[in-house]
Amino acid sequence: MRTGLLLGGCAALLAGCAAMPDSGNLESVDASQRPDSRPQVRVYAMPPREGARAVEIVQGFLEALTSDDPQFAMARKYLTKDASKHWNPEGSTTVLADGPNTDAGNAGNDVEGSRRFALTGRQVARVDEQHAYRPEEASYSQSVHLSQVRGPGGRKEWRIDKPPPGVVLGESDFQRIYRSVNKYYFAGPSGAGANGRTGLVADPIYIRQRIDPLTQTVKALLAGPTNWLDQVVESRFRSGTRLKDPRASLTPDDQNRLTVQLNKQADDASQTRCREMAAQLLFTLQDLTPSGVEQVTLQRSNGSMLCVLSQNHAQSVAAHRGAERPDYQYFIDEKHRLVRMPANAGSTADPEPVNGILGTGDQPLRSAAVSRDEKRAAGVSLDGKSLYTGSLFLEDTLGKAQVRSKAKAEEDRLSTPSWDGRGDLWVADRDPKRPRLLWLERGEGHAVQVEVPGLDGRIEAVRVSADGVRIALLVEKDDKTSLWIGRVERGERGEGERPRISVLDPTQAAPRMERVTAMSWAGGSRLVVVGRESGGVQQMRYVQCDGSVLSGTTLPGLTGVKEIAASESEQQPLVAHSDDGIVRLPAGSQWQTVVKEGSAPVYPG
Incomplete structure (x- = not known):
């Protein structure tokens, strides 16, 4: 045969x-x-x-x-x-x-x-x-x-x-037949951003790419989130909502408008709820057609219109943080200050110190993180012992350290911090005697130790996704460093009680790499990683947070990559610290040197 x-x-x-x-x-x-x-x-x-x-x-x-x-x-x-x-x-x-x-x-x-x-x-x-x-x-x-x-x-x-x-x-x-698609659901109450708006969370799945992929994806979205993500996200489609005709094929018209008729479970949805349902559909289907879906019309089971939502208005209904472009890229310069440069890859402006205490050099830094609204920053001291936070708008004095590590060796102290979409701050203390993952609400107050059951090894690096419900961790054990993705769950707390934060069900995201040396979120469900497979040389590529590798995602070679930064807005260039200094990679181009001296490049987050 x-x-x-x-x-x-x-x-x-x-x-x-x-x-x-x-x-x-x-x-x-x-x-x-x-x-x-x-x-x-x-x-x-x-x-x-x-x-x-x-x-x-x-x-x-x-x-x-x-x-x-x-x-x-x-x-x-x-x-x-x-x-x-x-x-x-x-x-x-x-x-x-x-x-x-x-x-x-x-x-x-x-x-x-x-x-x-x-x-x-x-x-x-x-x-x-x-x-x-x-x-x-x-x-x-x-x-x-x-x-x-x-x-x-x-x-x-x-x-x-x-x-x-x-x-x-x-x-x-499998790679020829199937393709990865992101379904989108709303973050649960614990995933609301600092401004109170609830963001969307990408839930990657695989569908057969030549067998009516749009209809397959809509059916999968209506069926609800995958089991791993179900505990921390919510769908605005009520349980049991399905297509009115499960055999019908969904196709946008010549103006990229899609009409979806639902069964009786959706008949009494309010306008607010219906628009949120339509937003889930619009963001889920945005990459499934050459021109994208510009408008979704939802119909009741009797064919009457439930609501209409266009792509232009979807962002006002649901916060899709991957679509938000940062103003700046940041790194630590040769004077150990936090500096910034325009995020636009075509800009030729020189890096400049940020406003505020972390840009003065009064406290030398070795790493930093900038909040996603670019109003605050956190920096780790040059010796790795102390974590400080400060405004990027106000001229203030250096306050007391938010976190201190007691580790004897510098390499065993604090990791680069990371801000989530809620405005909270995360950092790992790599002290061999007391390794901890720490969380600071709004980047202030007493650091809360995060429970991480099921993770075997010491956390070396931390990056929280923009949606705030997933966290990427580099974990070292037996001379191997692997990439794990955990689900962030926040327990309810009474008045005056300290929050209980857990990272559960960690799953390996780059299982074939023996040593992952750097990583960064690079989209709703995608990360860029630097590492090597057993017996191989260093490589840089994109991986999905579910552990799959997208075909053809190896990036142009770069010598001695130590750190990597990507924006969750996929249009922004990668930034790296390599043997050539601080470099960045605009789309469709080669690596370009920004400055010869510098380290710890980051985007907001």
């Missing part, structure tokens, strides 16, 4: 023509082959041939799983009727490093007219029924059982009566 490959890479397609070619030759292609230009390749499965041997049926079924076939209709032709009825390909997707190996040598008779084959491989990840991706390194071992059934002409044909659970395929096929 072979898979047909339709070659759509014609000059007209490259030029952006709207129509697909309807003529040309079919060529065979191995299902595990990774095309160079995957967006131009569509794979079609072939049905089982008459009289196919048992091993051909197994191989044909596995290749059919890698096709762009709605509802896996062709894969079901390799199954018995009863097996097809009970097989649930949407239940899970198992991703193997090199695809499943079929051990044809172990085919044997269970009874006359039956065969069993072993499927083996090295599992690297799993996508569950919520479309959530999770890295899972393990040995994969399943079996496929076949029996003989009567074909249309009365001839006995081999068919699979016990397929493996869900879909199983190789990593290259």
Whole structure:
């Protein structure tokens, strides 16, 4: 059994023509082959041939799983009727490093007219029924059982009566077939920003990119947040809200306006709630069409209009912090002062000291963080012992240290601090005798120690996402430094009580890197990381917070990267501290040196 490959890479397609070619030759292609230009390749499965041997049926079924076939209709032709009825390909997707190996040598008779084959491989990840991706390194071992059934002409044909659970395929096929999409939900009450507005939180999932991705994504959004994020976010769609017609395909009109008819669960939604529902849809669908969705109209189950929201007004309904562009980039100069430069990559303005005490050099700094509204900053003293905060607008004196580390060695003291979207401050004390993750409400008062159960190792670096409900941590153990993403939960507190903050369910975000040396949030669900795999050289690339790696995200090389900073507004250039000094990377360009001397570059946050 072979898979047909339709070659759509014609000059007209490259030029952006709207129509697909309807003529040309079919060529065979191995299902595990990774095309160079995957967006131009569509794979079609072939049905089982008459009289196919048992091993051909197994191989044909596995290749059919890698096709762009709605509802896996062709894969079901390799199954018995009863097996097809009970097989649930949407239940899970198992991703193997090199695809499943079929051990044809172990085919044997269970009874006359039956065969069993072993499927083996090295599992690297799993996508569950919520479309959530999770890295899972393990040995994969399943079996496929076949029996003989009567074909249309009365001839006995081999068919699979016990397929493996869900879909199983190789990593290259997974990256060709699936794409990452961010659903958006509102942060829970603990995720409200300093101004009281509740922000949106990205919830990444994977969908089949050529099988009506817009409708798939809307259905996933309505179904609710993934289990990992569910405890800290809220959907404005009431539980049970679905499309009125679950079989309908959603398509924007020629002016990029989308109409979505919902079932009775949404009929009595208020205008405020409806506009928040529409905002969730608009931000979720913004990258799914070439021009984006400009307007969403929500309809009741009877077809009457519920509300309308345009892209221009969505930001006023829901705070999408990834869309907010910072005014400045910041770093520590050769005089150990906090300085700033315009965030615009095309600016040639020289860096200048910030206003306030942290820009004077009276207290030498080795690292700093700027609040997301760019009104305040926090700095760690040159020896790493003390954490100070100050205004970026008022001329004031240096107050007492907010946090002090008692570690003997400088490298074991305070990490670079980080501000979340609520205006709270985070920092790690790396004292080997008393390692702690600390939280300061509004960057002031008594530091609260954060509970981090389930994390094995010492926290070396901290970066909190703009939504305030996720935190990225570099954790060192046994000479390895790995990247973990935890969920921030804030317990209720009575009057006068100290808050209880926890970081729960940490998941590894760059599992293949043996040593991650620097990282920064670079979007709603994306981070930029610097590190190396076992036996490899230093590399810089983007990773998803769910642990997946987006194809083609390796960045231009840079020598000796020590620190990296990215804005959660993806249009802003990366900034790094390397052997060449402070450098930045505008979109579509190469690294450019800003100054030869400097360290600790940061964006607000």
